[in-house]
Amino acid sequence: MHILRVANFVSPTSGGIKTALRHWGQLYQQAGHRASLIIPGPGPEISEEEQGLVYRVPARPVPGTGYSLMWSRVGLARLMDAIAPDALEVSDRSTTRWMGRWARRRGIGSVMISHENMTGIMVRRTPVPERPSHWAADVINRLSAHDYDAIVCPSRFAAEEFHRNGLAAEVVPLGVDVDVFTPVRELTDGPVPGQDGPxxxxxxxxxxxxxxxxxxxxxxxxxxxxxxxxxxxxxxxxxxxxxxxxxxxxxxxxxxxxxxxxxxxxxxxxxxxxxxxxxxxxxxxxxxxxxxxxxxxxxxxxxxxxxxxxxxxxxxxxxxxxxxxxxxxxxxxxxxxxxxxxxxxERFSWPVSAGRMLDVHAAVAAGRAGPRD
The missing domain is CATH 3.40.50.2000 (Glycogen Phosphorylase B;)
Incomplete structure (x- = not known):
């Protein structure tokens, strides 16, 4: 399976999404699949990396955020057509939601990963009162569920805003590289912090x-x-x-x-x-x-x-x-x-996380191969 991943909110100094994309891509390839990724530039237009082929496309800076966003649907659609994937995985429910419909027209499965809580964003980052914010978030989430074959969330908290509307959302927790992020001191109890210094x-x-x-x-x-x-x-x-x-x-x-x-x-x-x-x-x-x-x-x-x-x-x-x-x-x-x-x-593992993502892609592909309404 050739899985094309697309993410808009990725920058040179971003954290979680970029880390998840890197680990999933590496593990998809180790499992025998192909992985490609489209993200905003700057950087080399195309680079071969451990996580697969990475395409960095022109993007427009968003003032005050540190992010640049890919807006050109025509240019992105042409690039996606040229890549010709078997499956689509999108890490953004807003600026790239149209990609679910792109995948459907081409008969390939699509998965949207909801890395953010839309309800919280509406309540905390907009002047809209709380109840209308919930209504607006519900509309956006229903549209996302309609446009994509599957929704994936990294936590029960993230999935709840879909589940409260009767929408299916798989919970796939992220992982951690315990060989890189490892204690540099003994884990046994020592002096109480603050007794021998700040x-x-x-x-x-x-x-x-x-x-x-x-x-x-x-x-x-x-x-x-x-x-x-x-x-x-x-x-x-x-x-x-x-x-x-x-x-x-x-x-x-x-x-x-x-x-x-x-x-x-x-x-x-x-x-x-x-x-x-x-x-x-x-x-x-x-x-x-x-x-x-x-x-x-x-x-x-x-x-x-x-x-x-x-x-x-x-x-x-x-x-x-x-x-x-x-x-x-x-x-x-x-x-x-x-x-x-x-x-x-140690309860969280990238291989387990990537394996569950591949299970979602396999289930979507199997559903598309079966009878359709």
């Missing part, structure tokens, strides 16, 4: 409003107010960087330059005692999972899918500085916290 905190995410990175800064402010000696290192890039630097003035916060090498990032994360993952709209939380794999317990918010990933590897708290500071103090007292964090991460 409590070392880490925040790792894209610095954009939907990730709520300001909560990590304000949690540090609250911990300092309570008399704790702490240091926070922020890993990530994004449109809020300057605003966050200003907010963190006079606080023990360091903003680390963007790290492209995964092993280097894992080594840096592994030096932390605890991590803060405040994103309220996460439909999975790959960054939090990678931190857990390094043996770092995580304080996460009680919204979104993070609690599904963190499990016993951390604590779940409301999205306030006081509650997150409480979570930090709770983890400081927890026995075997590092070992429990690593064990929580």
């Amino acid at each position: 409590i070392r905190l880490a925040h790792c995410s894209r610095l954009s409003r939907e990730k709520n990175p300001a909560l990590s800064i304000e949690t540090v402010r609250e911990l300092v107010r309570r008399g704790h000696e702490v240091e926070l290192t922020v890993f990530g890039a994004g449109p809020m960087l300057d605003e966050l630097v200003a907010r963190a003035r006079n606080l023990p916060v360091t903003f680390h330059s963007y790290i492209t090498d995964r092993r280097e990032l894992a080594a840096e994360l592994g030096r932390a005692d605890l991590a803060i993952s405040p994103g309220p709209l996460e439909t999975f939380g790959l960054a939090a999972l990678e931190i857990l794999a390094c043996g770092i317990p995580v304080v996460c918010c009680d919204e979104g899918a993070l609690h599904e990933v963190v499990g016993d590897g951390g604590v779940v708290k409301p999205s306030t500085p006081a509650a997150f500071a409480d979570g930090v103090e709770e983890l400081l007292r927890r026995r075997h916290a590092r070992a429990r964090a690593r064990a929580a991460a």
Whole structure:
């Protein structure tokens, strides 16, 4: 099977989607399939990579986001016709929804991966009141389900907005490379963090409003107010960087330059005692999972899918500085916290994730080979 993947919201500094695309593509090919990928430029127009043939096409920058989007339906359709895949996998329900109809006209199966929660986006990023936002999200989700043969979500939280409308959505969790993201210190209990130096905190995410990175800064402010000696290192890039630097003035916060090498990032994360993952709209939380794999317990918010990933590897708290500071103090007292964090991460595997994605493609192909209405 030749699987063409298309994703619009991918940039040189993006995280989860780009990581998932890379691992799935590599594992599809290892399973004997062909994998191709279309993403926005810049970069070489066509490159042969471990994840398959990658096409980078002209895209228009979206101000203030760090993303560029592919808009030309005519150009994209011509490229997709030339690639001539057997199956289509699209990681975007909005700007590329028309691709499901493209696949149907050509008699090939189509899968849409819902990496975002449309309801949360409508409520938090638009001025539309909450109830109309739910209605609008429901309309968009019904259109997506109509246009594609299958919908895949990375968590139960992400799938719920389809299930509440009686729409089918497969849950396929992402994975983590436990050989790359691995503890750099012993997992056994040692001195309580903060006894022999500052409590070392880490925040790792894209610095954009939907990730709520300001909560990590304000949690540090609250911990300092309570008399704790702490240091926070922020890993990530994004449109809020300057605003966050200003907010963190006079606080023990360091903003680390963007790290492209995964092993280097894992080594840096592994030096932390605890991590803060405040994103309220996460439909999975790959960054939090990678931190857990390094043996770092995580304080996460009680919204979104993070609690599904963190499990016993951390604590779940409301999205306030006081509650997150409480979570930090709770983890400081927890026995075997590092070992429990690593064990929580080991529940997730990229080979299992890719295998389940291939099962979805196989089921779609089998359905298309059978009787049609």
